[in-house]
Amino acid sequence: VFIESYTSIVPGLNIEELIKMTKKDVKIVSRNILENLSGRPLLEEALREKKVVLLTPGDPFIATTHISLRLTAHKMGIKTRVINAPSVLTAIFGATGLQVYKIGRIVTITFPYPEYNFYPYSSIEKICENIKHGLHTIALLDLKVEEDRAMTVAEAAELLLKLGSQVCDEILDNNTPIIVLARLGSDNELILTRRLGEVLNLNIGPPPHTLVIPGELHPLEIEALECFAHADRKVLESWNLKIKNLKRKH
Amino acid sequence: VFIESYTSIVPGLNIEELIKMTKKDVKIVSRNILENLSGRPLLEEALREKKVVLLTPGDPFIATTHISLRLTAHKMGIKTRVINAPSVLTAIFGATGLQVYKIGRIVTITFPYPEYNFYPYSSIEKICENIKHGLHTIALLDLKVEEDRAMTVAEAAELLLKLGSQVCDEILDNNTPIIVLARLGSDNELILTRRLGEVLNLNIGPPPHTLVIPGELHPLEIEALECFAHADRKVLESWNLKIKNLKRKH
Incomplete structure (x- = not known):
């Protein structure tokens, strides 16, 4: 073993x-x-x-x-067999009440390397594409376990705001609702909905952290986020309005 | 319990x-x-x-x-706690070697009700949208466990061909590769890649069945489908060419 x-x-x-x-x-x-x-x-x-x-x-x-x-x-002629375990990718639905059919492309937000001028632009672009189509995005956060580094939601929020303002005009801002998940499935899991501006200074304890950037929310999804993820209904409702306007322009 | x-x-x-x-x-x-x-x-x-x-x-x-x-x-003030289990939605990646970042919207193909003129057009439309973007689609098949009915891959293939020819011109045809999965995670799981025309007459035993309609395939995905899902490389390569042409027209 x-x-x-x-x-x-x-x-x-x-x-x-x-x-x-x-x-x-x-x-x-x-x-x-x-x-x-x-x-x-x-x-x-x-x-x-x-x-x-x-x-x-x-x-x-x-x-x-x-x-x-x-x-x-x-x-090499060696037979393999996979025995599956739960995954954060599906645990998210039970934890948040979001609907599986409304998930757009999944992304990983990777660490930037300013020294090579590398920033995870393509992930941020995909998030904005999903939002324009009203879809939710599951954003996994980069890990470098061997270096003992795991991206925090605060670091991810900073990238979302900074790169978002460069590659997808006026879609992501301080008021964008973000669902943050920490240590999902463990005894001290934490599931919160906050505005992007608030996530910048949020400390939710040790990793792993995951983000969900919601798209257009169904009333049942809003209710579930209020009950299970401490969401502020008003933030979600004005986000829905913003997405409706984006779709109209499209 | x-x-x-x-x-x-x-x-x-x-x-x-x-x-x-x-x-x-x-x-x-x-x-x-x-x-x-x-x-x-x-x-x-x-x-x-x-x-x-x-x-x-x-x-x-x-x-x-x-x-x-x-x-x-x-x-009602009752605390709930979710304990997650493996899900076919993520088990698919280990079973087939497909990449999670290339999954488009997930659909369920539901039973048609010809008497009410209801057919699952919207699911088929989403599959074709995903293909046009080069993305894979996981298609769950409808179950009516209490009536002892589960949609078979053959029934689903018939719907894909029939409705596909009506709502998404020339994307789905007899040569479209389809990955069929039966009883995933059990001792007698079955994972096959066949052309849609062949799936029409395919009997893969008892449910549950799931389909994946691939989008554009990465060389590593093609190799994995050959090794783990009995795929014919030529079928996959000509599918890739077809999608490249679709994207060009787009």
């Missing part, structure tokens, strides 16, 4: 406990082994006719690493 | 086993109790200061019933 812990963060994960519970030897594998060595040590164990389990937090198939590993195993 | 089993189907679910494993009394609740009586009996138990568990198969928050139940509970 191997475990990797760099693609995501599981709040409250205790590997000692896991070893006790499963009575198995659980070894941590690094990003280096999985990406630079293409998971070689795991595949070699499997070739020695052993069953190899790789535990990964969250929903690893969002990224390509684990798909590549499965493809390599397949070519 | 209550369980409802009408919103989805869990292959191999055995309630007797569940009772033995959990050593709890598990009662089945009907659609009538949850929808027409708004879950009254469950809420009353909860008001008697009992902990009430409602088990539901799959991902119940796709539909509105369970959100309504949570809202009603909230208004």
